[in-house]
Amino acid sequence: MAAETLEFKAELKQLLHLITHSLYSDREIFLRELISNASDAINKVRFDALANADKLEGNTDWKIKLTPNAEAKTLTISDNGIGMTREEVIANLGTVAQSGTKAFLEAAKQAGKSGEAPGLIGQFGVGFYSAFMVADKVTVVTRGPGSPADGTRWESDGQGAYTLEAAEKPARGTDVILHLKDDAKDFLDQWRLRSLVRKFSDFLEHPVTMDVEKEVGEGEEKKKEVTEETLNSRKAIWLRSKSEVKPEEYDEFYKSLTHDSDGPADIIHYAAEGKTEFKVLCFVPARKPWGFDYEEPVAGLKLYVQRVLIMDRCEQLLPTYLRFVKGVVDSADLPLNVSRELLQQNPLLDVIQKSVVKNVLESLGGMKNIEFDKYLGFYKAFGTVLKEGLTRDWSNREKIADLLLFESANTEAGKFTTLAEYVGKMPEGQKDIAYLIGESAEQLRHSPYLEAFRAKGQDVLLLTDPIDEFAIPQLGEYKGKKLVAADRGEAAGGGDVPDGDKERFKALLGALKEKLPDVADVRLTNRLTESAACLVADANGVSAHMERLMERMGRDSGTAKRVLELNPNHATVEAVRTLHEKDAADVRLDLYARLLYEQAVVAEGSKVSDPVAFAKRVNDLIARDAKAGA
Ligand SMILES: Nc1ncnc2c1ncn2[C@@H]1O[C@H](COP(=O)(O)OP(=O)(O)OP(=O)(O)O)[C@@H](O)[C@H]1O
Numbered sequence: 001m002a003a004e005t006l007e008f009k010a011e012l013k014q015l016l017h018l019i020t021h022s023l024y025s026d027r028e029i030f031l032r033e034l035i036s037n038a039s040d041a042i043n044k045v046r047f048d049a050l051a052n053a054d055k056l057e058g059n060t061d062w063k064i065k066l067t068p069n070a071e072a073k074t075l076t077i078s079d080n081g082i083g084m085t086r087e088e089v090i091a092n093l094g095t096v097a098q099s100g101t102k103a104f105l106e107a108a109k110q111a112g113k114s115g116e117a118p119g120l121i122g123q124f125g126v127g128f129y130s131a132f133m134v135a136d137k138v139t140v141v142t143r144g145p146g147s148p149a150d151g152t153r154w155e156s157d158g159q160g161a162y163t164l165e166a167a168e169k170p171a172r173g174t175d176v177i178l179h180l181k182d183d184a185k186d187f188l189d190q191w192r193l194r195s196l197v198r199k200f201s202d203f204l205e206h207p208v209t210m211d212v213e214k215e216v217g218e219g220e221e222k223k224k225e226v227t228e229e230t231l232n233s234r235k236a237i238w239l240r241s242k243s244e245v246k247p248e249e250y251d252e253f254y255k256s257l258t259h260d261s262d263g264p265a266d267i268i269h270y271a272a273e274g275k276t277e278f279k280v281l282c283f284v285p286a287r288k289p290w291g292f293d294y295e296e297p298v299a300g301l302k303l304y305v306q307r308v309l310i311m312d313r314c315e316q317l318l319p320t321y322l323r324f325v326k327g328v329v330d331s332a333d334l335p336l337n338v339s340r341e342l343l344q345q346n347p348l349l350d351v352i353q354k355s356v357v358k359n360v361l362e363s364l365g366g367m368k369n370i371e372f373d374k375y376l377g378f379y380k381a382f383g384t385v386l387k388e389g390l391t392r393d394w395s396n397r398e399k400i401a402d403l404l405l406f407e408s409a410n411t412e413a414g415k416f417t418t419l420a421e422y423v424g425k426m427p428e429g430q431k432d433i434a435y436l437i438g439e440s441a442e443q444l445r446h447s448p449y450l451e452a453f454r455a456k457g458q459d460v461l462l463l464t465d466p467i468d469e470f471a472i473p474q475l476g477e478y479k480g481k482k483l484v485a486a487d488r489g490e491a492a493g494g495g496d497v498p499d500g501d502k503e504r505f506k507a508l509l510g511a512l513k514e515k516l517p518d519v520a521d522v523r524l525t526n527r528l529t530e531s532a533a534c535l536v537a538d539a540n541g542v543s544a545h546m547e548r549l550m551e552r553m554g555r556d557s558g559t560a561k562r563v564l565e566l567n568p569n570h571a572t573v574e575a576v577r578t579l580h581e582k583d584a585a586d587v588r589l590d591l592y593a594r595l596l597y598e599q600a601v602v603a604e605g606s607k608v609s610d611p612v613a614f615a616k617r618v619n620d621l622i623a624r625d626a627k628a629g630a
Helices: 010-022 030-050 086-093 103-113 117-124 127-133 182-188 190-201 246-260 340-344 347-370 372-392 395-403 419-424 442-443 448-455 466-473 499-515 545-554 571-582 586-602 611-629
Strands: 005-009 064-069 075-077 135-143 151-158 161-167 173-180 208-216 223-228 266-272 278-284 301-305 310-315 324-333 434-438 462-465 481-485 518-523 533-536 562-566
Touching: 010 127, 030 064, 030 075, 030 127, 030 173, 030 190, 030 246, 030 310, 064 182, 064 190, 064 481, 086 151, 086 161, 127 135, 127 173, 161 246, 173 182, 173 462, 182 190, 190 208, 190 246, 246 266, 266 347, 266 611, 278 347, 310 340, 324 347, 340 372, 347 372, 347 395, 372 395, 372 466, 434 448, 434 466, 442 462, 448 533, 462 466, 466 481, 499 518, 499 562, 499 571, 533 586, 562 586, 571 586, 586 611
Parallel strands: 064 208, 301 324, 434 462, 434 481, 518 562
Antiparallel strands: 005 161, 064 075, 075 173, 135 151, 135 173, 151 161, 208 223, 266 278, 278 324, 301 310, 533 562
């Protein structure tokens, strides 16, 4: 049958254009990507064979073989893995399945200028196409379990189309044949290949081999002999003890696992011993992977049973709030031949998860105490995700709370405090931990709600992460101290005012309440020292910040009316009181009531319902005042 020509999908064309035209630095990573695909393919067939040994066809001498051919200027990467059917070739090598491709293209365009782009390739699951960084033509000959006639040959120059035809393939598996570009001939060099394999794939369980010519014998007997050599040491890095692993080995393993071009922020490597035994090697990335924010949140670790990869992402091993953690768990206590469904019910997985969570949280705590700058980088990337744990992982709430960072009324802008530090600095008499939620710390620093706290020498945490609105009330308390919102009725700032004031203002408060249908009540407060008025929510009501959030999401927050609090010691409030005492029917009182309310709305960072009318009211005041003063 003649070869059939098919077009790449549009996005893939764009991607290939980018790969072949702009990504030049670091192109050696193509070898890591292709070896990693070959290794995945071997793992797949080996796993399938646990249930159906016939698939193996006796071909179980697992290996990935590199064949450089100087004459033909090709480098071939062969494996005896699962192979692909014709349909699978079309699905896997003719389209980019990942939804993040568009984002990749954008990111790569940006990063292309700064030379970061190759690091991005793997992150977006386009590893195979990195072959076009070094090859101007790629041929793939592959077949799954079956007979030699079932093979498929795929070929492309990466320009927009590929050809497909049936092919004879004696053994199951895949050959990827790279027709190297003129400037990529160094990848034919055996020493270069050997050093790249050691760098990228040393820990790989399967041997990566190459035929090497060696001189053997002495004198007359001397002759050249070709032997197949294994290039990688094959020591699964997670099975070794910590002291045996070099930092650069961790680094390379991490990079092969995540495709990150930088090293990890934190390494968690231990062997659990006792009733159940397992080994864990996890990493905390130093920065957010591209796509982390818009991809569906999924967590998981690779699960090996005695070095056989059973699941690429075992969700039972990691809670979603630690989904930034990447790594491997190897357990000798799980049965090798169970189905994935049964495996997921195995109680041992919960035991392992508990242990992983404990170790990750402790390790993050250590980073915070010892390498704060590094921790800050981590926290800025993943702090929001970590906070999800406050609402989901009750048993570890306190440990997670210890990892939180906050700006506060007393910190300099851009500096942070912790709950433990806050509690340590609480002046005598302060019972609760006060916090204020809003859009930016800068705006919150000017909030009238801070006044009373400042006057008492108390600090207030300034929270600006949208999740804080849910997560912090869920936390509820820390070390026996209640967390209270500074703009709520119950907060330490609000308190009783002297009876004399209450008596003097009684009539005015009644009148204002009538004039202001938007508020639930008008009362005096000692919360304020500089401002005239503020709005507070009931202890159980919806806060102003929450209302703004709900509005933005297009939801009705079922706005509960709030309480207008007035500062009896403020000159403006006192002047309005005097005016009301003289003539309760003075028409100006309507205007003043409205403005007292509206300035409280503006001060808390919300919008007045009719900004034009508000401006007109202020202008009327200015005009009157200016006229009186002229
Ligand atoms: N040697 C191979 N044997 C069998 N299938 C392969 C082989 N190489 C690639 N594939 C198939 O092609 C798909 C696409 O490969 P590609 O490297 O582009 O992405 P990926 O491996 O899925 O993602 P990532 O590179 O992020 O791991 C693979 O998922 C696999 O199904």
